[in-house]
Amino acid sequence: MTARVAPANSPPLGLVAPFLLLAPIGLIAAGMLIATAGDDTFAAINAPHTVAITHALVLGWVTTLMMGALYQLGAAVIGGRLLSEPLARAQLVLHVCAVALFTWAVEGWRTDVMPIAGSLVILSFALFAANLAHALLTSANASLPRLGAGLGISWLAVTGGIGLTYALAVSQAWFPITLGRLAAHAHAGLAGWLGLTLMGVSFQLVPMFNVAKAKPRHGTAILYGTAAAVAIFALAIAFDPPWPVRVALALLLAAGPSAASFEIVRLMRARSKRRLDIQGRGTFVSVSFFAATVVLGLLAAIGEPVAPGGEPARVLLAYGIVGIGGWMGCAMIGNSFKILPFLLWYHRYRPRVGIAPVPVVGDIYSETVATIALASHAFSVVWLAVAALAGSMVGLHAGGVLLALSAAVHCTGLAHTLLPKTSSRDVPSRTPVVQ
């Protein structure tokens, strides 16, 4: 159940590219915040600076990139029509401003600003969801990307609703935000919004970019099962259950993405394009980080008995870094270096194919820069996770700098794709016919 591509619906380059180009700035900001983390980082996962880092990563980087990718895929791959392209452009401006304000408010624990900034973030979510939902509803094709994106934006709404409630709760002293309640919000976002969307989209993009004839066997069951598991997890974890229940919930939550990872690996092994490009490498690295995320998640669920130094926050920190930065991040980096060049090629060079030599997608982005961006990012994530587990503040600060530098490489690599390119190969207008 993969989607039929609908090129006529492809949104303009000027709509999608800014999302992809601005997203790494969120990662740079997160890296700088990590580099300036204080001593309370290992004491509590809900320290304001750590919460600010998390939102810079999730809202500033991953969500911005995911929104841009979905504006493109929702129209061109899922086959629907966006509600309004100007609305999508306005939403980007709102989103960037709202996330910057919210991160600043959380970092300084400015409880009077947090509900206002949070409301602006929610407004950004609402505009995005309305635009994408229109594309999903006007698509005639039932497909896994459509299902994944539909379930994903449903969880985005839930995550945003919980987040705004928490911001108001802090501001108005309604109720305490326990670790369980924080976990419910975090996993609704990570596994619900980002996980479901990534899985649904990957079921389409992995075989397409890697030329695999195989199709996902259990995609629909995996997506619905994961959505149900996120709901059960979020409802139960919010009551701060004892660790055996937390472990059972963690296993339940991990089941769907684990099955999806096996599907992705099976699709990759069935590819006819044997040489891995940046998207293929990103996919494998992402799946590897997902395995590490599950292990760390189980340790985090057990909590204090297995926490290094008796500080559970260190495991939780490593778990968050590997889950957001590794699992999500590496897949997003790999896909961004395929989506943006492909989009550029389609809008800029397709009309001239066969008439004049045009660059291929491989000419539009630098495979070397993309590989450096992915490798340095993956290295930074491993470094940060080890530093967190070891309780090394110096290591954490150095990892933050590394993360920001790798994000700068990512950003530069994507910006470089916009420069005019020429064909590296002579693709003559009259020859490639073999007989």
Place this chain on the structure above:
Amino acid sequence: MSQQQLDNRGLQPPEPMVRILAALASLENGSELAVLMDREPFLLYPELERRGFEWDFVEQAEDFLLTIRHAS
């Protein structure tokens, strides 16, 4: 009717489109281009229409066959 053949299997998007459009530049009237594909090339169709071609797309046992000719 003469037929030219092109094997586009194992190529990632948009290389199949590049090779097909380049081949069509030299396709004479009355000839057709038969292309073996890994998947249906949805992105290609608007470009074929714009350039005045028509096509048939058939699923075979292991792959797909796209046959393109000048629109009548």
